[in-house]
Amino acid sequence: xxxxxxxSPSHATATGPAPTYAEYLNLDQLLSVQFTRSDVADEPLFxxxxxxxxxxxxxLLHECRGLQERLTAADLGQSVRLSRRxxxxxxxxxxxxxxxxxxxxxxxxxxxxxxxxxxAFESAQFRELEAVLGRRDAAVAVxxxxxxxxxxxxxAAMARPxxxxxxxxxxxxxxxxxxERRLHRDVTRPVEPDAELESTFEKVYADDGTAAxxxxxxxxxxxxxxxxxxxxxxxxxxxxxxxxxxxxSSGVGYLRTTLHQPAFPELWxxxxxx
Ligand code: HEM
Numbered sequence: 001x002x003x004x005x006x007x008s009p010s011h012a013t014a015t016g017p018a019p020t021y022a023e024y025l026n027l028d029q030l031l032s033v034q035f036t037r038s039d040v041a042d043e044p045l046f047x048x049x050x051x052x053x054x055x056x057x058x059x060l061l062h063e064c065r066g067l068q069e070r071l072t073a074a075d076l077g078q079s080v081r082l083s084r085r086x087x088x089x090x091x092x093x094x095x096x097x098x099x100x101x102x103x104x105x106x107x108x109x110x111x112x113x114x115x116x117x118x119x120a121f122e123s124a125q126f127r128e129l130e131a132v133l134g135r136r137d138a139a140v141a142v143x144x145x146x147x148x149x150x151x152x153x154x155x156a157a158m159a160r161p162x163x164x165x166x167x168x169x170x171x172x173x174x175x176x177x178x179x180e181r182r183l184h185r186d187v188t189r190p191v192e193p194d195a196e197l198e199s200t201f202e203k204v205y206a207d208d209g210t211a212a213x214x215x216x217x218x219x220x221x222x223x224x225x226x227x228x229x230x231x232x233x234x235x236x237x238x239x240x241x242x243x244x245x246x247x248x249s250s251g252v253g254y255l256r257t258t259l260h261q262p263a264f265p266e267l268w269x270x271x272x273x274x
Pocket of ligand 1: 050053054100108119123126236239247249250251252254258
């Protein structure tokens with residue numbers, strides 16, 4: 001029997017005799033979907049790294065959903081616990097670039113013709129994660145076919161409060177002053193940096209309680225996601241230099257434009273006050 005997709009609303013429930021390890025994890029299926037398209041020695045590594053990333057993206061989406069629930073319920077302790085887990089997962093994903101960077105440029109050059117225009121630029125889970133973190137850009141969802149699950153999930157994530165919105169909801173529930181225009185903002189729009197919110201973070205940090213610990217974990221998360229982008233861009237530079245990407249972008253030039261863009265801006269800017 002198959003375990004339900006944690007993203008789907010209904011979960012299959014296990015019945016019958018206790019499964020073996022391989023049955024429980026569906027290992028026959030899992031280990032039989034690494035199809036190579038060339039005889040390039042590093043292609044299995046290239047596939048494994050992408051598949052592993054996608055599994056972690058799926059898990060991150062699940063954990064972020066759980067974290068948003070706890071934030072909305074003003075459950076500080078569990079919010080801290082889940083934030084730590086999310087950070088640990090991102091750290092693992094970032095460290096995978098150590099493995100990717102062992103791929104010499106020549107190996108990828110030989111593999112590239114077999115990829116066509118396929119690129120993780122098309123990763124729907126990554127786009128959904130960006131939306132959960134706060135990215136609002138209508139151009140993203142429309143890249144996917146109109147009735148596809150990918151398009152619906154990305155559009156839905158961009159229509160829901162982001163992780164940052166949920167953090168602010170919790171801070172308001174804890175008694176911190178969050179500007180009304182921010183608390184009841186149109187969540188389908190990008191956030192506009194707000195100086196009043198900087199004063200709120202100053203107060204949270206001055207109190208130096210668990211809310212401040214949580215804000216630091218959010219800052220760690222924002223930094224780690226930016227680090228992921230940096231490590232990816234440098235790995236790409238090592239492997240393809242200044243060549244275009246398979247999705248057709250300018251490659252490293254495009255990736256550089258995505259660097260240094262915080263998802264939680266006032267958590268950084270309040271530090272320049274006083
Ligand atoms: C040889 C290895 C890799 C190369 C050469 C590479 C190259 C690129 C390039 C050039 C882009 C820009 C879009 C394009 O024109 O294709 C891109 C985007 C992207 N890649 Fe990679 N990549 C590699 C490995 C990975 C891995 C292992 C992941 C993990 C899932 C990944 C995730 C992404 C994501 C999420 C984007 C979209 C970034 C954005 O638009 O902000 N890449 N990649």
